[in-house]
Structure formats: structure tokens, C-alpha cells
Amino acid sequence: MTKITKINPIMFRADINRTGETTKYQTTPNTVNNNKASEKYLDNLAMINAPAVKKVDNKKTEIQPYKNNLRSMIRNNESVMLAIVPRIFNAKDLNGDDRISIKDGETVGTFLNAIDRLDEVKADGFNTIHILPIHPTGKKNAMGTAGSLYSPLKFVEDNGDLAIDPTLIDKNDPRTPNEQFKAFIDECHKRGIKVMLDLPSCASVELFENEPELMAFGRNGEDKTPQGWEDIRMFEPWSDVTKRTLNPALYEMHRQYVDACIDLGIDGIRADVARAKPTEFWDKLIKYSHTKDPEFGWLAESYTYECASPMINMPFDRPEDLLMAGFDDYYGQYHIFHDWRGAQEFNDYIKQNLDMSHRLPAGKSVIGSFLTHDDVSSMLHGGENFCKMTTVLQSTIPMCNPYFVDGFQTGDYYDYKYRNTVDPETKTDRQESNEHRWHLAIFKLKELLKVV
Amino acid sequence: MAINPIQPNIEQQKTYRDAKTPIKTGELVHPYPAEGHLVHDDLLSIPKFWLKDIAYDIRCVRNGLNGTAKDHETGRLNDVGLKLGGIGIATYLASRTTNPKVRIMEYAGLGTFLASMSLYPMIAINAPSRLVQGFDIGKEYIDDQGRKKSVFQDGNYIPYDMYRGEYIGEDLEIIGDRMGIPRDIKNRDELTKEQMRKIAIQNNTLWMLGAGFATPVMTALICCGLEKILSPAMEIVRNKKYNSKISNLLNQTREMTLMVDEIESNSLSQKTEKFLTAFKNKEISKTELEQLVNTLSNDVDENLKTGIKEDIEKIFKSEKNGFVLSDNFAEDIQNIIKSSSNGRNTATFNEVFNLSKEEIATALANTHSDAKYISEEQLSKFKDELKNIFKLKIEANGGNKDWLYTQQSNIIENITKSIKKTPSMFVSENGIKDITAFAKVLGDFKSKDKALDKCKLFKVEHTSETVLANSYKKFEDAIFDILDIKYKDLKLMKESETYTKEILDKKIQALVSNEEKYTKAVKKLAKVMADNQIMLHGESETESHLKNLISAIENNYNNTAKRINNIGEGKFSKTINKLIKEDVNDELKNTITSRQDLFDIIDGLKEPYKPNEALDYGAKATEFAKESSNGVGSSKELKINRIIARIQGVENGQRRMMHALDIYKRQIPADEYEKHLNEAVKDAILTGNSRDNTLKLRTDNNPRYYIDLMRNAYDTPLQQSTKNAMQKAGDIKNGDIFTRFEKYLKRFKDIIGNNDIDFTKPAHRISGAAEYSADSTTRMQKFNLVAQNPVDFFKKASKMRFENQKWLRTASGIGGTVLAATVLMQFGFGKIKNPQNIQKQVSDDKNN
Incomplete structure (x- = not known):
């Protein structure tokens, strides 16, 4: 795999002082001496329970200064993104059947074992990771036996923490899910890799049933399913669309979500199907995020201007509106590059984006969406040469932050042997292993092709 | 080693579910207006858009053929194909008829059909829908890429945000009022849009169901009306054209030069010359003669054709003025003699009548024939020579002399018949010259005659859309109108002459009983007759103009006869006779002055x-x-x-x-x-x-x-x-x-x-x-x-008029019924499902 062109090292800004805050695992200098006795007690207790408990190194945690600058990177077209699915990022398929079978001793991807691949990611030249959704998945009407990543059971816990899929947690590690996630994020930051988390646009059927105040309903009480996506339901962003007032509960949930992300050190959010929520919603939310972290980046999954939406129950797509509302970059149309008949169409599209940029605040951009998780493997369009060509293109065209999907590096075709077979270890109400052929696995656990 | 610790957000103690107050968005970024816009055509701008549409269609075809068409362009090709195919079919059908009105109507029918596909929904669906529901179902928009589309064509793809309220029928609030949606309901616009979509789908369904009836009926009715306008207009235009043509032809025929050498050669003369040159100084067979005559007399009447044939034959025959002798003449004579025997007294017969080749040759030589041809006179001499030879032999033979002389007569007769079977038709250089000149004259005559025939056809012939046929039709229309003959009268009149006479009698009685009506009627009929005369x-x-036409025809015939006569006096006398049957040397004047x-x-x-x-x-x-x-x-x-x-x-x-x-x-x-x-x-x-x-x-x-x-x-x-x-x-x-x-x-x-x-x-x-x-x-x-007679006139006319009116009534009935049903259906569209839910919501909102 040809390495991505290295981007210049990032210059960190000065650390911000934090005082008077406590964490579970951090003690302040003022209380260290007073707790020596209790520490000793705890040490002994730990020693007695050694087999069951791992002693945690309670040494004073060194806090390294870290400053997010993802937004600036995006503005400068310096962000080189890799999209990953954590539950398969470092999964181990021992018997080569493409299926991850826990009972056969195979391992799924977790936050902690994902750290093992970060050096490889770094070496490949990536400086930003787009983490596909990490939330527990819905089981009803599920697509796939692991549940769709974009059908979340929950977004935030009652205490404001991010709701995290238990699959991603190492059961043998005593840290909480958020802490394990944080550890992964920290390791990314150590290597100069930014982290962007995927915010799903819709809810699972269970979430729809449990929290109706967030959900959209038809005139006669019917649910609103986006056409073709039977496992998810639309949120209701409006309190009254005619008066253009927003749904406070939905907005509040997203605000808490943003808080949780910033607290964890996440550098930005990739908004799935950004058009599912109106311009006003994003304007308010993104402005809020910038009050907490001015460099918090926002990537909109938005493709091209639509006069009307071709999808029932889903609003039309308006990239320019979203960029005006505060998004820093958007997906664009490079995913249909292979359909364009010549350089002229490609050129025209770049020009179209440049023209749009003149109408917007400075610094907006497109990602090199030649391959996303919704597209078939680039290998099918022209093999290694095609992959190399798109790599070079997105590294050189204006207004573009390069973007790749895990597996691209190794020429993965995303073809799965287990398609249409019964999965004995299903976690949902579906028995048959369902996956979109030639696409990144977001419904099932599998191992991607790795660098050997 | 943590980079930054997890920051628990103390503010977030209450859950998001407790947030109840709607968030105002007045200060926030709002969506941009739509990039496309609704189309606001008026009658004046329709031609401009029509031309633009055609230009776009051409671009679609070009891109389609180049393989670069986008999906909208590809979809458009269907319309282009429909139009081109229609034009192709209309052209083919038009080529199958010579009636100019029918030809134009083929295209008019196509155009009307395509127009009806737009007009009918405009009249029957869009307009009533706009009146009843408050918005136009047939609205079109221009999308962000400049493509024109129908707003409601696809119920799942409706650009609602183009309804900005700038024009009547585009304000969602007012449309909602028209639909009876309460103003104080939450998400009112959503309900309005939902209803618009529903009504649009219902109307599209209605159009799809009704199109099969409505479009053909509307097309037919429009074409019926169009014919009434087209026919008189075409007549005026064509009459002018043909009157001018007649004047030109009159001048041309007057100025026809009588000198054959001054006539330009034409395709007929060139063809004839080429044909005859191949036979120069040779004999021409009957088949080839027939071929030549057919070529020359193509497009002339049978009367003239016989004249041409006789003259051409005469020219060829007159060269040698005799008969062709075969190369095996002597042998042929011997065979004739042999075959003349009746089988009796064969020995005697052979002894007396069998001649040697030398004897025959000598006999022929004595007639001074050149052994290839023999003239009538020489034939007579040849017969005498043979008789002399036979006489000597008969006298020398001891047999029955009467029987032998009878055989001799028989033989001589058979020989004569045989020789006369092959008259000489020799193509000499002079013959070629004369016939080519004849062909030149004939070619010129035919070309003028053809042009005159077209004028004659238009003015007086037995086909529709001629001046005379139209005059008949106009008179018929006038008299039926004057006598106030109704549909039920037509039904009876077409059945029998008795009914016709009875009804006619009553109607005329009624007309003449009113002095004013009668005078008006006669004036009207007289005017129709006068107008016909003017046409x-x-x-x-x-x-x-008719006099000029007749004069031109006469000039053409007369001058052609003179020209033919100038080729050589008497050479083509039969043709001249058939042409004019007058003395060509007299002054041939026009009979009508x-x-x-x-x-x-x-x-x-x-x-x-x-x-x-x-x-x-x-x-x-x-x-x-x-x-x-x-x-x-x-x-x-x-x-x-x-x-x-x-x-x-x-x-x-x-x-x-x-x-x-x-x-x-x-x-x-x-x-x-x-x-x-x-x-x-x-x-x-x-x-x-x-x-x-x-x-x-x-x-x-x-x-x-x-x-x-x-x-x-x-x-x-x-x-x-x-x-x-x-x-x-x-x-x-x-x-x-x-x-x-x-x-x-x-x-x-x-x-x-x-x-x-x-x-x-x-x-x-x-x-x-x-x-x-x-x-x-x-x-x-x-x-x-x-x-x-009037009874026959009325009976025949009644049949046609009855069928026309019956068809018109049926078509109008169907059309009217479909139209009425379509309009009435508007009142059933757009019913809100579970309206109690809306009322309940309004009450809930008030209570809350």
C-alpha cells in the first residue's frame, strides 16, 4: 500500500490550567498526604484480592497538555481521515470464515485492542480517525446479527456519559467503558491523531418505543421510517415546523452528547445524514460546541443539492445550508467519481465547490469521499491502480481533506463468506447474516484484511 | 497516561427528557431559499419556452447518441421519440394520399394529439383543482440545473420550498385555508404539504385513468373544428397559387415556338435517341417497337396512343417499304412448299413443286431484290417467277393438271403469307432524326399537359378539396342550414327517398311561407353560387381563369400539332389527327374568347x-x-x-x-x-x-x-x-x-x-x-x-351528415362525460383522514 503523503507536524498550543476538579482516578496535590493511610489500606486489600483485582497504578497521573486543533486542520486541508469500525478494527478471525465467533475464542475489536493498530495508522500517514458509531445497537427489526451501527439503543446515559456498546469494552479491564474509550482517545492524541466520533441521525426501534418525546410521528400516530431503512426511526427536530421552534428534548440530548464528547477529548463529530435535522438545529448545537471547544470540528454527511428529497420521511439535502450553519466540511460527490465520464465532469465539480466556497465563510471544504462506508470497495472500480489514483487525487485537489475507509490500505474487497448464512451467535432478532456485499461491515462482526 | 482527564459535566444532572420549552430559532441561521424556481409562464412566454424545450430536446438526443446523457436527458428522449415517431408516421400517411388537406391534417392531427396531452389536463384537472383546492396540480419548476420538471409528477419528490408565496396559489398558508386546515394546529405546513401531495397523486391517477379516453376524443374534436378552418383557408391559398400557374402556362403555351430545332431537348427525346441509336440501320422488332411506343405514349390517353403507334410504324415501314427476307430464304421456301403438301400424291407433288436452292435464288435474283428485302412489287415478280417455274413442270408432268394448279395456288399463297409476316421496320438515320424530334415535341407537350392537368384537377376534378367539390359542399351546407334540417330529420332522410321527399316538402313549405326568411335564403344561396364562380x-x-386554363390546353394541343407537322408534312398525320382532329394548316384559334x-x-x-x-x-x-x-x-x-x-x-x-x-x-x-x-x-x-x-x-x-x-x-x-x-x-x-x-x-x-x-x-x-x-x-x-335531383342530393348528403353528427355527438358525449366526471371528482379529493385527530390536537394544544 502506498503511504499517504505525510502532513507537517502539528504545533500544539499552550495548555489550559484546570483547578479544583476531581476524577475518579486522579487526586489533587493538596489531598495526597492525608490519603496515605487509606492508600496503604487499599494497597493491602488489593494484594489480598490479587487474583481478582488488578492493582491500579495510583501514581500521580501525568497530565500532558493537549489542545484540539481539528477545525484548523480541516480548514487547512491537513486532516487525513481514516474511518474505522471499532468492533472490527482489531478483531481476530482465527479460522478464516470471516465471522467472529466468541465461543470459538475469536476476539472482537475493542477500544483497548484497537490501540495496537494505532502505530500502523500513524505510519500510514493518517492524522484523524473517524470512529463509526459506538453506541449499543437496537435488536428489533435489526439489519444483521450484530445490529446496525446506525441503529443506536441509546445516545447518552442518564448521568450524561456517552452510551457505549458493551462489545467494545474489554471485560478483563477494570476501567469503565468511558475510561476505556478515553484511553483509546488519549493514545490517538499521543500519536498526533485526532478523533472524530460519528453521531447517528436516527433511533433504533427500542429507542423509538422508549422515548417518544424525541421521535417523529405521522398525523395519525404512525412512525416515520426513512425509506429503505426499516431498523431505524426518525427523530423529530421540530416542536412546530410552521413556527420553526425546535424540539427541546432532542436538542438537549444532543447538547449533552456534545458535552460528553468534549469531556472525553473527542476532537470533532461526524454528523450522520446531517440533513435529518434542520439548519437551525445545527447552528445552535455547533455554536454551543464552540463555546466549549472552539476547535471542535464538524463533518456533515451531505452530498449534493436536492430540490426535494427522493426518500420518504427524510428531508432534502442542502450542503451549502449545512456549511453555513457551522459545519466545517462535508462529504460531497466524489463517491460517484467512477461514474463520471471524463475529466471535464471532475473539473466542473471542483469548480462548483470552489464557487460555493466563495459564498461561505472561509475555510469550508469537502472530504475525499471517493470511498465511504456506504460505497462498494474501490478495488471493484479498477483495482490497485484506481485506489492509487484516487489517493493521489484527493491529496492534491483543492478544498479537500483526504478520507479513507479501513481496509482500503490492504485492498479489501469487503466480500464476506458468511453472507446469507445463519449466525448461531446473533445478538439481534435476526438469524441470517446480512451484509451489503462489497461494503464495509456495519451490521456484522468480521475481520478486515490486515497488513501482514 | 491521560492526555486530558474526563471532565464530568456537573450541569447535566437532569435528563434531557425534562426539557420542555420549545426553542425559538429567530436568531439562528435559516435555510437558503431554493435554487430552483416555479415556472410562471404566460401566453406570451410560451413560444419562448417551447423553443427552449426543443433546443433541450436536441441536446438530449445529441448526448444520448454520444452516450453522455444524464438521467433526465435520457428520460426526455421518450418524449423526443414520441414526437419524431409521430412525425414519421404522419409523413408516411401523408405520402399515401394526394389530397392536400388530408396531408396537412395528418400533421395537424399529430400536433393536436400532442397538444391535447397538455391541454386536457390543463382544462379538466389543473384548472378545477386550482379553483377547488387552491393550488395548481400542473405546476412546473426549473430545478437547480435548469431542467424543467413537473412539481407533482412524483409524489415522493415535491420541491415544497419553492412555494414562497410570491404568486397566487403558492402560499402554503392560503392553500391550507382553502383545504380547511385550522390555523392554530401544530405543524400546519406539514399537513398542508401532505394534503397537497395526496391531492396531486389523486389527480395524477385520475389523469392516467382518463387519458386513454380523453386525449383521443379531444384530438378528434379539435381536428373536426380545425378542418372547418383549414379547408377554406387552404382553398384560398391554393386557388391563388393555381390561378397564377394558369396565367404562366397560358403565356408559355402562347409563346411556344413552332420551330422544332428551337425546342430544348428533354429526357424523353434523349431516351428515345439513345434507344433508337442502338438500332441504327437495323431492323426493329415488334416488341422493341412496342417498347418505344409505350415510352413515347406514357401518360397520354389511349386515343392519342393509337395515333402515335401508327405513325411510328409507318415511318419504319416506309424506309424499305417491303419485307425482310431471312438468311435462309431458300430453305424457308423449300419448307413452305413441303408443308403445303396435303399428303396425297406426294411423289407427283414433290416432282413438280420441289425446287432447288439455286432455282429459288435465281427466281429471287430476277426480281432485283437485294436478297435481304423484297418490296411489294418485287414480291409480285417473285411469285410470277415461281409460277413460271411451276407451270413448266406441271405441263411436263402427266398428272392431274387441275389438282396441280390448285396446289400451286396454295403454295404461292403460303409463300406470300410467310414473306408478309416480317414487314421491314428499318431504323434509318432520318427515321431516328424524325422520331427524336417527335419525342422532343411530345416531351414538351407532356410536361405542359401535366402542369395543366394539375390546375384542371384543382379546379374541376372529381376529388375532394377541388374548387368545384368545395362549391358543391358549400352549397350543401348552406341549403341544409337554410332548411333547418335537424339530426332527427337526417336520421329519417338517409333511410329512404320517400322520407327525404316528405321532409323536404315540409321544410321548403315552411321556408317559403315566411317572406323574409325566404328572401334571406335565396340571397344566401345566390351568394354561395356567386362566390363559387369567383373561385x-x-x-x-x-x-x-378557367377560360385561360382551357385556352392554355388548346394552345398546347394546337401548337404541338403544328410542331409535329413541321417535322415533316404527313409524317405524323395520325398523331395530329388524334390530337386535334382539325386541319393543322388552318389558323387554329382558341374557341373561347x-x-x-x-x-x-x-x-x-x-x-x-x-x-x-x-x-x-x-x-x-x-x-x-x-x-x-x-x-x-x-x-x-x-x-x-x-x-x-x-x-x-x-x-x-x-x-x-x-x-x-x-x-x-x-x-x-x-x-x-x-x-x-x-x-x-x-x-x-x-x-x-x-x-x-x-x-x-x-x-x-x-x-x-x-x-x-x-x-x-x-x-x-x-x-x-x-x-x-x-x-x-x-x-x-x-x-x-x-x-x-x-x-x-x-x-x-x-x-x-x-x-x-x-x-x-x-x-x-x-x-x-x-x-x-x-x-x-x-x-x-x-x-x-x-x-x-334534390331528393337524391339530400338523401346522399343526409347519410354523410348523419354519420358525421352521430360521431360528433358520441365523441362529444364521451368527452363531456369524462370532463364532467373529472371536474366533479375534485370535490372528493383531499379528504383528511381522521379529521377528529386534528381537532383533538387543536384542543390538546389549547389545553396545554
């Missing part, structure tokens, strides 16, 4: 020939015979007679109808006999036809009764109101309707109504005067004079 002849007092002259000929009133009084009776008779037969039976005469006959038939039919009205207008006489005569005349006028030998209706061989009948019919003066109304129709410029009508009545009486004259006799006297009429009295002439 035929033009508006000059002295000139007439003025408009009045033409009227007189059409009306059968041409001045009878006045012989030279200085001559004695015998000379007078000879001169009369010559004049009588001058031109009779020639191609020229046949052509011109056809024109006259066609016009007579139509005009006299119209006059007969006028006459019928006048007769009905008369006061019913007090005298019983006169009353009876009046009724009998009405009957005769309405139903008599030319099959009745002399219109002697139920006269029971009573000549006195017949004379009284004819007097009553044709000698009774016209009613004053008829006279007044007709006289206004016009002078000679306008066809001289009244005067010619009077002349018609007189002539009718003179020829039909006079017991001294039997119409079928070839030469008859008129009104007792000892003058000789030049009219030939054929059955056709009589038919043209008597013309079609």
Missing part, C-alpha cells in the same frame, strides 16, 4: 354555327359537316369537354334546387287543373332524373298534358322575391348568377320541354327555327343538364 373564374368582367363566351359554353348556349349564305345547299351541308366534326373525338376535345361537363353537372344541380324553391314559392292556383300541374311539377323537379327519357312523367302518352307540364315548370315567370334576391348576387364579375339562371330555365325548356324534340337525336332543332345546333346530344350531356 373558379376570378373577378374580372372579361377574363376568367371571353368570360361570357365561357359562360355560354358551360350553359350550353354556344352560338350555333352559321353557314356561309353565299354557298349553295350542298356546299353549306359540306361546310356544316366539317364544322360539326371539327375536333370531335380528339384528345383535345375530350379534355375540354370533361371540364365543361363537370362544371355543368354541379352548377345545374344548384340551379335546379333554386328552381325548386321558386316553384314552392308560387301562389297555389285556384284552378284545379293548374293546382294539379303545380303539384306534378314539384314532384318532377324534386325527383325526376335523366333516366326518364324525356321527363315524360305519368303522361300516359298525352302530349298535351306534357306540354302543359313543361310550360308550368319552365315558362312560368320566376317569383318576384326570387328575382330580387338573385339579382343582387351579381353581375358578370360575380358569375352573372341571375341571368344565367334564366337562360338555364329557357334552355331546359327548349331541349327537354319541347315535344318537337327528342333529346337523344344527334341533331335537333330548337324552338321551330331551322337552325342547326352544334351541341352533341349524348347521355352525359343530358345528365349534366338535368343534373342531380
Whole structure:
């Protein structure tokens, strides 16, 4: 795999002082001496329970200064993104059947074992990771036996923490899910890799049933399913669309979500199907995020201007509106590059984006969406040469932050042997292993092709 | 080692579910207006958009063929294909007919069909929907890429945000009001949009279901109306064109040079020359002669063709003026002699009659024949030579001399027949020259004749959309209108002549009983007749386009005859004879010199020939015979007679109808006999036809009764109101309707109504005067004079009109029903499902 062109090292800004805050695992200098006795007690207790408990190194945690600058990177077209699915990022398929079978001793991807691949990611030249959704998945009407990543059971816990899929947690590690996630994020930051988390646009059927105040309903009480996506339901962003007032509960949930992300050190959010929520919603939310972290980046999954939406129950797509509302970059149309008949169409599209940029605040951009998780493997369009060509293109065209999907590096075709077979270890109400052929696995656990 | 610790957000103690107050968005970024816009065409801008659409279609085709078309362009190709295919089919159908109106209607039909596909939904669906529902279902928009689309074509892809309220019917609030949606309901716009979508789908469904009926019916109805506009307009335009053509042709035929060398060679002469050159100084066979004659006489009448054939044969035969001898002549003679034997006394026969080749050759040599040809005289000498040889042998033989001389006669006859079977048809250089010149003249004649035929066809021929056919139709329309014949009358009239006569009788009675109506009716009919005359002849007092046409035809024939004569006196005499049947050396003038002259000929009133009084009776008779037969039976005469006959038939039919009205207008006489005569005349006028030998209706061989009948019919003066109304129709410029009508009545009486004259006799006297009429009295002439009787006219016309009206009523009925149903359905569309939910929501919102 040809390495991505290295981007210049990032210059960190000065650390911000934090005082008077406590964490579970951090003690302040003022209380260290007073707790020596209790520490000793705890040490002994730990020693007695050694087999069951791992002693945690309670040494004073060194806090390294870290400053997010993802937004600036995006503005400068310096962000080189890799999209990953954590539950398969470092999964181990021992018997080569493409299926991850826990009972056969195979391992799924977790936050902690994902750290093992970060050096490889770094070496490949990536400086930003787009983490596909990490939330527990819905089981009803599920697509796939692991549940769709974009059908979340929950977004935030009652205490404001991010709701995290238990699959991603190492059961043998005593840290909480958020802490394990944080550890992964920290390791990314150590290597100069930014982290962007995927915010799903819709809810699972269970979430729809449990929290109706967030959900959209038809005139006669019917649910609103986006056409073709039977496992998810639309949120209701409006309190009254005619008066253009927003749904406070939905907005509040997203605000808490943003808080949780910033607290964890996440550098930005990739908004799935950004058009599912109106311009006003994003304007308010993104402005809020910038009050907490001015460099918090926002990537909109938005493709091209639509006069009307071709999808029932889903609003039309308006990239320019979203960029005006505060998004820093958007997906664009490079995913249909292979359909364009010549350089002229490609050129025209770049020009179209440049023209749009003149109408917007400075610094907006497109990602090199030649391959996303919704597209078939680039290998099918022209093999290694095609992959190399798109790599070079997105590294050189204006207004573009390069973007790749895990597996691209190794020429993965995303073809799965287990398609249409019964999965004995299903976690949902579906028995048959369902996956979109030639696409990144977001419904099932599998191992991607790795660098050997 | 943590980079930054997890920051628990102390603010977030309460759950998001507790947030209840709606968030205002007044200060926040709002969506941009839509990039596209709704189309706001008006009548003035429709042509501009129509042209733009065509340009876009062309681009779609180009891109499609290049393989670069986008999906909208590809979809558009369907429309393009429909239009192109339609034009192709219309062109093919138009090429299958020569009727110009039908040709244009093929394209008009296509255009109307395509227009109906847009018009019908506009009228029947969009307009009612706009009135009832408050918005236009057929609204179009231009999308962000400049493509025009229908807003509601796809119920799942409706650009609602283009409804910005800038124009009427585009404000969602007002549309919601029209739909009866309460103003205080939450998400009102969403419900409005939902209803709009629902109504659009319902209307689209309605259109899809109704299109199969509505479009063809609307097309047909529009085309019916279009024909009524197109026909007169086309007639005027074409008449102008053909009148101009006639003038040009008249000049061309006048200026035809009589010098054959000055005529340009044409394709016929070139073809002929090429054909004959291949046979130069050779014999031409019967088959090849036939081929040549067919080429020369292509597109001429049979009469002329026979003349051409005879002349060509004569030219070839006259070169050698004899018969062709085969190369094995002597052997052939021997074989003839052998075959002449009847099988009896063969030995004697052979001894006497078998000749050697040398004997035969000697006999032939003695005739001075060149052994290839033998003339008639030489043949005679050859026969004598053979007889001499046979005589010597017969005398020397001891057999039955009578029998032998009989055999000799038989042999000589067979030999003669055999030789005469192959007349010489030799193609000499002079022959080629003469026939090529002939072909040149004929080619020029045919090209002018063809052009004149087209003009003749347009003016008077027996097909639709000619001036004469249109005049017939216009008169028919006028009389039906005047008599106020209704649909139920047509239904009865088409069934039988009895019904027709009965209804006609009633209708005419009703018309004549009202003086004002009657005058108006006669004026209208007279005007129609006058207009027809103007179409035929033009508006000059002295000139007439029809006269010019006839003169041009005459010039063409006359000058062609002279030209042919100039090739060589007597060489093509048969052709000349068939062409004109006049002495080509005489001054060949035009028979019609003025408009009045033409009227007189059409009306059968041409001045009878006045012989030279200085001559004695015998000379007078000879001169009369010559004049009588001058031109009779020639191609020229046949052509011109056809024109006259066609016009007579139509005009006299119209006059007969006028006459019928006048007769009905008369006061019913007090005298019983006169009353009876009046009724009998009405009957005769309405139903008599030319099959009745002399219109002697139920006269029971009573000549006195017949004379009284004819007097009553044709000698009774016209009613004053008829006279007044007709006289206004016009002078000679306008066809001289009244005067010619009077002349018609007189002539009718003179020829039909006079017991001294039997119409079928070839030469008859008129009104007792000892003058000789030049009219030939054929059955056709009589038919043209008597013309079609009104009952027959009405019966035939009723059938066609009834079928037309029946069709129109059916189509209109279907169309009207579909239209009404479509409009009424609007009131059923857009019903809100579970309206109680809306009311409940309004109440809940109020309570909350």
C-alpha cells in the first residue's frame, strides 16, 4: 500500500490550567498526604484480592497538555481521515470464515485492542480517525446479527456519559467503558491523531418505543421510517415546523452528547445524514460546541443539492445550508467519481465547490469521499491502480481533506463468506447474516484484511 | 497516561427528557431559499419556452447518441421519440394520399394529439383543482440545473420550498385555508404539504385513468373544428397559387415556338435517341417497337396512343417499304412448299413443286431484290417467277393438271403469307432524326399537359378539396342550414327517398311561407353560387381563369400539332389527327374568347354555327359537316369537354334546387287543373332524373298534358322575391348568377320541354327555327343538364351528415362525460383522514 503523503507536524498550543476538579482516578496535590493511610489500606486489600483485582497504578497521573486543533486542520486541508469500525478494527478471525465467533475464542475489536493498530495508522500517514458509531445497537427489526451501527439503543446515559456498546469494552479491564474509550482517545492524541466520533441521525426501534418525546410521528400516530431503512426511526427536530421552534428534548440530548464528547477529548463529530435535522438545529448545537471547544470540528454527511428529497420521511439535502450553519466540511460527490465520464465532469465539480466556497465563510471544504462506508470497495472500480489514483487525487485537489475507509490500505474487497448464512451467535432478532456485499461491515462482526 | 482527564459535566444532572420549552430559532441561521424556481409562464412566454424545450430536446438526443446523457436527458428522449415517431408516421400517411388537406391534417392531427396531452389536463384537472383546492396540480419548476420538471409528477419528490408565496396559489398558508386546515394546529405546513401531495397523486391517477379516453376524443374534436378552418383557408391559398400557374402556362403555351430545332431537348427525346441509336440501320422488332411506343405514349390517353403507334410504324415501314427476307430464304421456301403438301400424291407433288436452292435464288435474283428485302412489287415478280417455274413442270408432268394448279395456288399463297409476316421496320438515320424530334415535341407537350392537368384537377376534378367539390359542399351546407334540417330529420332522410321527399316538402313549405326568411335564403344561396364562380373564374368582367386554363390546353394541343407537322408534312398525320382532329394548316384559334363566351359554353348556349349564305345547299351541308366534326373525338376535345361537363353537372344541380324553391314559392292556383300541374311539377323537379327519357312523367302518352307540364315548370315567370334576391348576387364579375339562371330555365325548356324534340337525336332543332345546333346530344350531356335531383342530393348528403353528427355527438358525449366526471371528482379529493385527530390536537394544544 502506498503511504499517504505525510502532513507537517502539528504545533500544539499552550495548555489550559484546570483547578479544583476531581476524577475518579486522579487526586489533587493538596489531598495526597492525608490519603496515605487509606492508600496503604487499599494497597493491602488489593494484594489480598490479587487474583481478582488488578492493582491500579495510583501514581500521580501525568497530565500532558493537549489542545484540539481539528477545525484548523480541516480548514487547512491537513486532516487525513481514516474511518474505522471499532468492533472490527482489531478483531481476530482465527479460522478464516470471516465471522467472529466468541465461543470459538475469536476476539472482537475493542477500544483497548484497537490501540495496537494505532502505530500502523500513524505510519500510514493518517492524522484523524473517524470512529463509526459506538453506541449499543437496537435488536428489533435489526439489519444483521450484530445490529446496525446506525441503529443506536441509546445516545447518552442518564448521568450524561456517552452510551457505549458493551462489545467494545474489554471485560478483563477494570476501567469503565468511558475510561476505556478515553484511553483509546488519549493514545490517538499521543500519536498526533485526532478523533472524530460519528453521531447517528436516527433511533433504533427500542429507542423509538422508549422515548417518544424525541421521535417523529405521522398525523395519525404512525412512525416515520426513512425509506429503505426499516431498523431505524426518525427523530423529530421540530416542536412546530410552521413556527420553526425546535424540539427541546432532542436538542438537549444532543447538547449533552456534545458535552460528553468534549469531556472525553473527542476532537470533532461526524454528523450522520446531517440533513435529518434542520439548519437551525445545527447552528445552535455547533455554536454551543464552540463555546466549549472552539476547535471542535464538524463533518456533515451531505452530498449534493436536492430540490426535494427522493426518500420518504427524510428531508432534502442542502450542503451549502449545512456549511453555513457551522459545519466545517462535508462529504460531497466524489463517491460517484467512477461514474463520471471524463475529466471535464471532475473539473466542473471542483469548480462548483470552489464557487460555493466563495459564498461561505472561509475555510469550508469537502472530504475525499471517493470511498465511504456506504460505497462498494474501490478495488471493484479498477483495482490497485484506481485506489492509487484516487489517493493521489484527493491529496492534491483543492478544498479537500483526504478520507479513507479501513481496509482500503490492504485492498479489501469487503466480500464476506458468511453472507446469507445463519449466525448461531446473533445478538439481534435476526438469524441470517446480512451484509451489503462489497461494503464495509456495519451490521456484522468480521475481520478486515490486515497488513501482514 | 491521560492526555486530558474526563471532565464530568456537573450541569447535566437532569435528563434531557425534562426539557420542555420549545426553542425559538429567530436568531439562528435559516435555510437558503431554493435554487430552483416555479415556472410562471404566460401566453406570451410560451413560444419562448417551447423553443427552449426543443433546443433541450436536441441536446438530449445529441448526448444520448454520444452516450453522455444524464438521467433526465435520457428520460426526455421518450418524449423526443414520441414526437419524431409521430412525425414519421404522419409523413408516411401523408405520402399515401394526394389530397392536400388530408396531408396537412395528418400533421395537424399529430400536433393536436400532442397538444391535447397538455391541454386536457390543463382544462379538466389543473384548472378545477386550482379553483377547488387552491393550488395548481400542473405546476412546473426549473430545478437547480435548469431542467424543467413537473412539481407533482412524483409524489415522493415535491420541491415544497419553492412555494414562497410570491404568486397566487403558492402560499402554503392560503392553500391550507382553502383545504380547511385550522390555523392554530401544530405543524400546519406539514399537513398542508401532505394534503397537497395526496391531492396531486389523486389527480395524477385520475389523469392516467382518463387519458386513454380523453386525449383521443379531444384530438378528434379539435381536428373536426380545425378542418372547418383549414379547408377554406387552404382553398384560398391554393386557388391563388393555381390561378397564377394558369396565367404562366397560358403565356408559355402562347409563346411556344413552332420551330422544332428551337425546342430544348428533354429526357424523353434523349431516351428515345439513345434507344433508337442502338438500332441504327437495323431492323426493329415488334416488341422493341412496342417498347418505344409505350415510352413515347406514357401518360397520354389511349386515343392519342393509337395515333402515335401508327405513325411510328409507318415511318419504319416506309424506309424499305417491303419485307425482310431471312438468311435462309431458300430453305424457308423449300419448307413452305413441303408443308403445303396435303399428303396425297406426294411423289407427283414433290416432282413438280420441289425446287432447288439455286432455282429459288435465281427466281429471287430476277426480281432485283437485294436478297435481304423484297418490296411489294418485287414480291409480285417473285411469285410470277415461281409460277413460271411451276407451270413448266406441271405441263411436263402427266398428272392431274387441275389438282396441280390448285396446289400451286396454295403454295404461292403460303409463300406470300410467310414473306408478309416480317414487314421491314428499318431504323434509318432520318427515321431516328424524325422520331427524336417527335419525342422532343411530345416531351414538351407532356410536361405542359401535366402542369395543366394539375390546375384542371384543382379546379374541376372529381376529388375532394377541388374548387368545384368545395362549391358543391358549400352549397350543401348552406341549403341544409337554410332548411333547418335537424339530426332527427337526417336520421329519417338517409333511410329512404320517400322520407327525404316528405321532409323536404315540409321544410321548403315552411321556408317559403315566411317572406323574409325566404328572401334571406335565396340571397344566401345566390351568394354561395356567386362566390363559387369567383373561385373558379376570378373577378374580372372579361377574363376568367378557367377560360385561360382551357385556352392554355388548346394552345398546347394546337401548337404541338403544328410542331409535329413541321417535322415533316404527313409524317405524323395520325398523331395530329388524334390530337386535334382539325386541319393543322388552318389558323387554329382558341374557341373561347371571353368570360361570357365561357359562360355560354358551360350553359350550353354556344352560338350555333352559321353557314356561309353565299354557298349553295350542298356546299353549306359540306361546310356544316366539317364544322360539326371539327375536333370531335380528339384528345383535345375530350379534355375540354370533361371540364365543361363537370362544371355543368354541379352548377345545374344548384340551379335546379333554386328552381325548386321558386316553384314552392308560387301562389297555389285556384284552378284545379293548374293546382294539379303545380303539384306534378314539384314532384318532377324534386325527383325526376335523366333516366326518364324525356321527363315524360305519368303522361300516359298525352302530349298535351306534357306540354302543359313543361310550360308550368319552365315558362312560368320566376317569383318576384326570387328575382330580387338573385339579382343582387351579381353581375358578370360575380358569375352573372341571375341571368344565367334564366337562360338555364329557357334552355331546359327548349331541349327537354319541347315535344318537337327528342333529346337523344344527334341533331335537333330548337324552338321551330331551322337552325342547326352544334351541341352533341349524348347521355352525359343530358345528365349534366338535368343534373342531380334534390331528393337524391339530400338523401346522399343526409347519410354523410348523419354519420358525421352521430360521431360528433358520441365523441362529444364521451368527452363531456369524462370532463364532467373529472371536474366533479375534485370535490372528493383531499379528504383528511381522521379529521377528529386534528381537532383533538387543536384542543390538546389549547389545553396545554
